[in-house]
Structures are given as structure tokens and as C-alpha cells.
Amino acid sequence: MIAPEHEDLIQRGLDQRLTPDEQAKLRVVLTRFPLARETHQRLRAVVGELEQSGQVDPPADLTAAVMRDVMATTQAPAAPRPAPLPASHPDDGRRLTIRRVWYGLATAAVILLGVTWFFGVPAIDVGTEGTIGTAGHQAEGLARAFFASDAFAALRRNPAARDLLAERAFREMLANDDCRTVLGDPALAAAITHPTFVAALADPSFLPAATVGAATPHDATLDPQVRAALTHPVMRRALASVAFQAASRSDRLRARLADPRAAAVMQTPEFRAVLADDRLPLALGSAGFDAALHAAPGDPPHP
Amino acid sequence: MDDGHDDGVCVARCLGGDRSAFEPLVARYQRVLYTVALRLLGNPEDARDATQNAFVRAFERLSTYDQSRKFFSWMYRIAVNECLNAIRARRLGEELDDDLAIAPQLFERVAARELHERVQSALQRLTPEYREVVVLRHYGELSYEEIAVSLNLPVKTVKSRLFTARQRLADVLAAHERPLS
Numbered sequence: 001m002i003a004p005e006h007e008d009l010i011q012r013g014l015d016q017r018l019t020p021d022e023q024a025k026l027r028v029v030l031t032r033f034p035l036a037r038e039t040h041q042r043l044r045a046v047v048g049e050l051e052q053s054g055q056v057d058p059p060a061d062l063t064a065a066v067m068r069d070v071m072a073t074t075q076a077p078a079a080p081r082p083a084p085l086p087a088s089h090p091d092d093g094r095r096l097t098i099r100r101v102w103y104g105l106a107t108a109a110v111i112l113l114g115v116t117w118f119f120g121v122p123a124i125d126v127g128t129e130g131t132i133g134t135a136g137h138q139a140e141g142l143a144r145a146f147f148a149s150d151a152f153a154a155l156r157r158n159p160a161a162r163d164l165l166a167e168r169a170f171r172e173m174l175a176n177d178d179c180r181t182v183l184g185d186p187a188l189a190a191a192i193t194h195p196t197f198v199a200a201l202a203d204p205s206f207l208p209a210a211t212v213g214a215a216t217p218h219d220a221t222l223d224p225q226v227r228a229a230l231t232h233p234v235m236r237r238a239l240a241s242v243a244f245q246a247a248s249r250s251d252r253l254r255a256r257l258a259d260p261r262a263a264a265v266m267q268t269p270e271f272r273a274v275l276a277d278d279r280l281p282l283a284l285g286s287a288g289f290d291a292a293l294h295a296a297p298g299d300p301p302h303p
Numbered sequence: 304m305d306d307g308h309d310d311g312v313c314v315a316r317c318l319g320g321d322r323s324a325f326e327p328l329v330a331r332y333q334r335v336l337y338t339v340a341l342r343l344l345g346n347p348e349d350a351r352d353a354t355q356n357a358f359v360r361a362f363e364r365l366s367t368y369d370q371s372r373k374f375f376s377w378m379y380r381i382a383v384n385e386c387l388n389a390i391r392a393r394r395l396g397e398e399l400d401d402d403l404a405i406a407p408q409l410f411e412r413v414a415a416r417e418l419h420e421r422v423q424s425a426l427q428r429l430t431p432e433y434r435e436v437v438v439l440r441h442y443g444e445l446s447y448e449e450i451a452v453s454l455n456l457p458v459k460t461v462k463s464r465l466f467t468a469r470q471r472l473a474d475v476l477a478a479h480e481r482p483l484s
Contacts, residue, residue, distance in 0.1 A: 011466050015440070015447075042473040043466075049476065050441040053422040058337035059351055063329045066358040070325050077318055077365030 006036045013040070014047050142279045143286035151273035152283075156293050160261035161271065165293055167256060169247040174275070175284050178238035183266060184275040191229035193263035196222045201248045211240040310374035317365055325362050332375060333358075335443065336382045342438040343386040345427045353389055357382035379443060383435075383453050390431045425475045433468035436461055 002010075009026045012018050018026060030037045059065075146152060155161040164170050173179040182188040191197055200206045200218035209216040210230055219227065229235050238244055247253050256262055265271055274280060283289060309327065316324030333354060340350035340357075361368075361381050368377050426434050439450045447465075451458045 007466055008462070011462055014469075039470070043469045046469050046473045046476060047441075049422055050437065055334055055338040055442065056341050058333045058354065059347070062333050062337065062351060062354065063326060066329045066355050067326050069355065069359045070322055070362045073359060073363055075363040077362060
């Protein structure tokens with residue numbers, strides 16, 4: 001076994017990050033310790049191969065393809081927002097750029113595991129052989145780590161948070177990029193849980209109009225902050241999502257959202273931390289979610 | 304490659320509404336980003352998609368770019384995230400490119416190919432966690448600290464992963480050279 005300090009010297013030597021003194025020390029180590037010498041030689045050969053393999057020319061039409069997309073995208077980089085958020089909520093668009101990249105492309109994970117969970121099929125057996133089993137094993141490992149996180153533990157100790165997370169429709173919202181962005185923004189989350197908004201949701205004609213900015217019979221009764229939030233493009237995309245539309249049809253979820261405790265939950269650091277956790281989509285697709293959610297505070301979070 | 308002043312001018316023009324000003328940025332950085340994507344993802348089609356998506360995402364988010372930082376560092380993180388997402392999604396897909404699933408005979412056939420193919424093949428034998436640090440270090444030429452930021456890992460973890468990854472790569476490459484029995 002190579003000594004950790006030798007390992008560090010070898011590593012940094014390969015990466016040319018040694019001071020002259022350390023270089024001298026490395027030379028001594030390589031002289032005195034055969035294992036360190038052998039390791040150094042092996043790794044130096046690897047580094048040499050990696051460096052020789054060099055960069056690769058991209059496809060000749062890559063620039064043109066990118067520029068076609070750039071010209072076609074409807075999201076101009078400095079496009080003004082339709083309306084500012086209420087002044088009492090000084091968050092600007094930056095808050096709304098929380099990590100969507102990972103979530104967007106983790107769709108495969110959510111689909112694979114989410115379908116399993118949704119239809120009540122038993123969890124992927126950790127011991128199952130084959131590629132799906134391997135994937136499931138990796139995903140379940142990440143989900144378990146999520147369930148063991150401090151933020152999730154704090155939420156499951158909070159009755160209002162637990163009630164929300166127990167709702168399948170709410171979890172579908174959490175799995176949606178735009179809904180999650182909205183829930184993570186204080187002003188937009190406040191709008192989602194505002195009683196005037198939740199009351200309007202009970203009207204099936206409200207959402208289709210709200211998502212395109214059309215006038216609705218509820219405009220007069222909506223809180224001004226809700227009206228301002230409804231002009232936000234991310235908010236509109238969230239409202240137009242299948243997940244949110246399904247959530248809006250759930251009487252029980254609407255009642256939970258209108259509960260002031262739900263609004264309070266969404267303003268907690270724990271809730272934000274959970275939203276920002278890269279493992280959330282995997283946890284949402286885990287068959288162990290309910291068990292982890294309802295485990296007693298002293299119990300392990302996952303069976 | 305790194306021309307901060309030019310980058311800043313291009314970004315400013317883009318933010319002012321001149322979309323064509325993004326083209327020099329693409330031309331300048333596509334080679335290194337495509338190389339990283341190819342090394343991480345292992346096949347040209349995925350690498351092309353990831354690179355293209357990364358540039359478009361970067362353009363769409365240009366207003367969030369902090370111009371006190373290097374454009375390349377910001378762009379690089381977007382590209383790496385794009386690749387890591389693809390790897391994670393692929394891990395959970397049905398057609399997993401499982402590191403252990405490469406048939407020995409295929410691996411042996413690769414031994415006769417060009418050096419970059421040999422290295423590429425060896426990289427694909429590493430688990431994604433190890434592959435990431437090697438690629439970011441050698442093809443992205445990132446420091447330990449920059450890799451740590453890109454992967455959201457402690458520097459210590461980056462260093463230990465890199466050490467182990469290189470050892471495993473050495474094992475794979477050595478096995479690669481072993482004559483057929």
C-alpha cells in the first residue's frame with residue numbers, strides 16, 4: 001500500500017504542481033520506495049498516453065448547427081420579462097435559474113423509476129441481475145442518500161410538509177422542471193399557495209386562460225402579487241404543465257396548498273434545499289419514498 | 304484560445320440583440336468542448352448533441368453570465384453538466400453502456416486501433432465518476448480546484464478519484480496490451 005503522502009506527491013508531480021522542494025522530495029521517495037517508483041512509472045505512462053491522444057476535431061457543421069438553433073430559439077439572452085415581480089419580493093430572474101440542467105436530462109431516471117412507483121410495482125430489486133438492475137441499484141443508492149439528508153429529515157418532521165409530500169400530485173409537480181422552479185422562488189411559491197389563486201384553480205376554465213395571459217373571471221379577486229406572478233414566463237410554463245394541471249384537479253391538494261402552513265413550508269430553507277438537491281428526481285421515483293416520508297423521527301429514513 | 308476581451312465583446316453584442324455575435328464564441332471553443340464531450344460520452348453522436356445543446360443553453364442563459372468571470376469557465380461548466388446529465392440518464396436507460404458489459408473480444412479488437420481510440424476505449428471502461436475527473440483534467444485541462452467546482456466535490460475527493468482513475472486506466476491499458484491466450 002502506497003503511503004498517502006507519497007500518493008499526493010506522485011499525483012501532483014504528474015500534474016506538474018510540485019514546488020522545487022517537493023520535486024526533490026519526490027525524487028527521494030522514488031529512489032527509496034519501490035512501490036512508489038513502480039506506481040509513478042505506470043501512471044506517468046498513462047498520463048503520457050492521455051496527453052498524446054489530444055483533442056478531436058468537431059463535426060464540420062457544428063458551428064452552423066449551433067447558430068441555426070441560436071437564431072431560432074425564442075429565448076433571447078437579454079429578453080425583457082413581461083412584468084417585474086412584486087417589489088416586496090426583490091428576487092429577480094437569477095433565482096429562477098436554479099439547476100434545471102440536471103433535472104431536465106434526468107428524465108430517463110424519473111421515467112424509469114417513476115413508472116415503477118406510479119403503478120405500484122415493487123421496487124427494482126437491488127440484487128436483480130442485468131443492466132436495469134444495475135441502474136436501479138445506483139438510483140436507489142442515491143435515493144437512500146437523499147432520504148438520509150438533513151433537509152429531507154427536517155421536512156418529514158414537519159406535519160404540513162409531510163402532508164404535501166404525501167400527495168402524489170404534489171410529487172408530480174416536484175418532478176417537473178418549471179413547477180420546481182416556481183416552488184423554489186419565494187414570490188412565485190407565495191402566489192401558488194395564495195388563497196385567491198387556489199380558489200381560482202377550482203374553476204376548470206381558469207388555468208387555460210391564465211397560461212396564455214388571457215383575462216379570466218377571477219382577475220378581480222386575485223391578489224395583486226398573484227396577478228404579477230402570472231405574467232412570469234416560468235410561471236406560465238409551470239401552469240401549462242401536465243403535472244400542474246393534474247395537481248389543480250385534486251381537491252385535496254388544493255386544500256393543502258391553501259393551508260397557510262403549506263406556504264410557510266415553501267419558504268423554509270429545508271424545502272429549498274430539497275428542491276435544489278440533485279437526487280430529488282431519483283428519490284421521487286423511488287418505491288421507498290412513502291416509507292421514508294412516514295418513518296418515525298427516530299427511525300432510519302429508509303427501510 | 305482564451306481571449307477574454309474578445310469574449311466579452313461578443314457577449315455584450317449578443318446581449319444587445321446581435322445573435323450572430325455568438326458565432327465566434329462557438330468557433331473558438333467548440334473543439335475543446337467537443338473533445339471533452341467525446342471523451343466523457345464515448346460516441347460522436349452524443350458528443351455532438353451535448354456540445355450543441357450546451358452552446359444553445361449558454362446562449363439562452365447569457366444574461367445570467369457574470370462577466371467578471373471567464374466566459375470559457377462558465378461555458379465549460381454548462382457543457383460538462385450537459386455531458387454528466389447524459390451519462391446519468393444513460394445509466395438509467397435500458398441501453399446502459401455498462402462499464403463491465405464490454406465483451407472481452409471487442410476490447411481485444413480495439414487494441415489494434417489508433418492511440419486515441421485505444422485511450423477512448425480504456426476511458427469507457429472506467430465508471431463515469433472516474434472517467435469524469437480524468438477527462439476534465441486531461442482534455443479540459445482543468446486544475447483540481449476547477450474540477451472540484453465543476454463536479455461539486457471536495458478537492459480532496461477529486462485528487463483521490465484522479466489517482467484511482469489513473470491506476471485503473473493503467474490496469475486497463477496494460478490488459479489491453481496483453482497477448483491473446
